[in-house]
Amino acid sequence: MTDAATTGAAAPADGPLTTADGRPLKSALARAERIRRVKAMLLVLPLLLFILITFLFPIALMLFRSVDNPIVADNMPRTIAALEAWDDRGELPDEAVFAALAADLAEARRNRTIGRLATRLNYETGGLRSTVTRTGRRAQRLKAPFKEALIGLDEDWANPETWAAIKRLGKRLTGVNYLAAVDRRYDVNDNVVPQPEVRRIYVGNFIQTLWMSVIVTIACLALGFPVAYLLSILPLRYSNVLMILVLLPFWTSLLVRTTSWIVLLQTEGIINDILVWSGIISEGGRIQLIFNAEGTVIAMTHILLPFMILPLYSVMKTIPPIYMRAAMSLGAGRHYAFWRVYAPNTLPGVGAGCLLVFILAIGYYITPALVGGQDGMMISNFIAYHMQRSLNWGLAAALGAILLFGVLILYWVYSKLVGLERLKLG
């Protein structure tokens, strides 16, 4: 005890610093810090769990589903095993494979899983659904030689591509969904080739989605910047009113806002009526403003505008007006001072606003679904279509994953260009 007291008292001379009761200061501090950290952790734990369960876990599941492919392997084990030996893609497989197919399909029909199998094969090669279900119905009664019997039943079985597709889908993990998502497919020899012209939709749509998002972002910036500037310089009384005008649409239902754009923009809508009435266009020349890409861009710009204005406003509010005065006293005209001094100082807000609007726009669903029509569709509409209609969840997951990684890459590039630490999100 006396030892500890002595060291404690003598320590400041040369040894490590200690607290009054003799423990080294470093560990005492670390302990105090640790308790504080644990407390902070406990506070955020509920949210952390919530995010984990409702956000990270589903995303992981989605990423897995985009490569997961159990149906064919589970329902056609004999066929897949028999196809192992089939290499010469010019020829049909031998009799053993056909026999295995007949047995597999008969069993799948008994187990009532043949529908899912047929659907899965149909995603890969159009028309296979009816082939598989029809064959399944009669597989029980088929007799050897199975090759002739099956081909007699349906011509598709004489096509090596059918067999190549079955063999390919027999693997539990597959990249076919990603290939399909970028308009590619395997041919009979397992080479990656582009889809036929008419089936190429996704790459074009990805580009269209990006392009529309860029346009919406630029439009939001062009429209939002002056408003945010006005907000930041008006006296509080007026700026509050203006702020409510900015926020009011924000509080209105997304659906209401989108459908009201239909009222405004449709061919028989208010805008067209005014244009006809004022004689700018003729009755016959009414402009198609909605149910196309333009309509989607207009409606999305309006809906996403607050996400641009708010970060811009919060940054502009912090720029002292004295900078402009200083610039002008130093001999800069209004425009020169604005572009050299004011605008660079708004960059953190511009960066944050553009990032918010762009990322929200790129995954936007409701508005393009309602007012997009045929050529105003965005990639999220295709994802929804595959989730709800075609039930090709693998492809939907692959499209979603590509979108996710695309955004992440853009985000990374953006952070390199703008610097994330300089962003100010409201």
Add this chain to the structure above:
Amino acid sequence: MMLAGFETVTYGTIYLGGDPINSLPPHKRGIGMVFQNYALFPHMTVGENLSFPLEARGVGKADVQEKIGRALEAVQLGGYERRRPSQLSGGQQQRVALARALVFEPALVLMDEPLGALDKQLREHMQYEIKHIHESLGVTVVYVTHDQSEALTLSDRIAVLNQGVIQQIDAPTDLYEKPNNAFVAQFIGENNRLRGRVRHMNGTSCRVELDNGHGEMQALAVNVSGSGTPTTLSLRPERVVIDPAPGSLPNRFEARVEELTYLGDHIRTRVNVCGTDQFIVKIPNAQGHASLKEGSTVAVGWEIDDCRALGT
């Protein structure tokens, strides 16, 4: 602000070197300005801040570098071109702001309470630096301040403004020692005020009877027109003599010591004299100074020239 052109002139004309500048926009006036919060552009380096006024005026690249170098040398910040304003201390930022206002060789430099944001020590240090830069460059500076000692330190001429009216324009010494009116006397430095009425004019001096009936004294007639006019007597605390020999000074009164405050270089003494207990006397802390006790009685006196009879 009106000089720089940020506020509109409602009446009258501002001349700069003989030319009216009323209708010129701020950026054409050629007035360098130093603001209270420096107003350095945070997204630019020191060098870019300094080159801004030059580029705005279209000065050639080679000249720009040379002028920036010279301006930074003048404020003793040579080699700081690449720093950001946020990496500098308050005093350094202030010097950069000063260099920026000087770099384009303006006809006039406006300083709007430039040292207001600095602490006392640094403020006093910067006052001398600004004074020396001003002396070496010879540029005219209009310096706005609420700090009287700062005004006295820096200025060749001081204009005291009250409610938008100039009370007096004079050199610091004249302003302090010969204030024209009660406001100036009160505003610049500490001051004892006694109210009275002129009894008798006697050339440059006059006899004043105090309103509270506590006697008469001799004063310098500065701003009084004749006998019978009310006046405010102004008397600097450091000009009051403690315990003068009888007859040596024209004004001599008995005073009671109310309060002593030790301030290091001097002892601030509040005495009750001539019917007021707010009369301040500064006793310098020199060797052999009078040592007083609270509650004791002592004689105080002053010269005619130090007691100025001003208008009310």
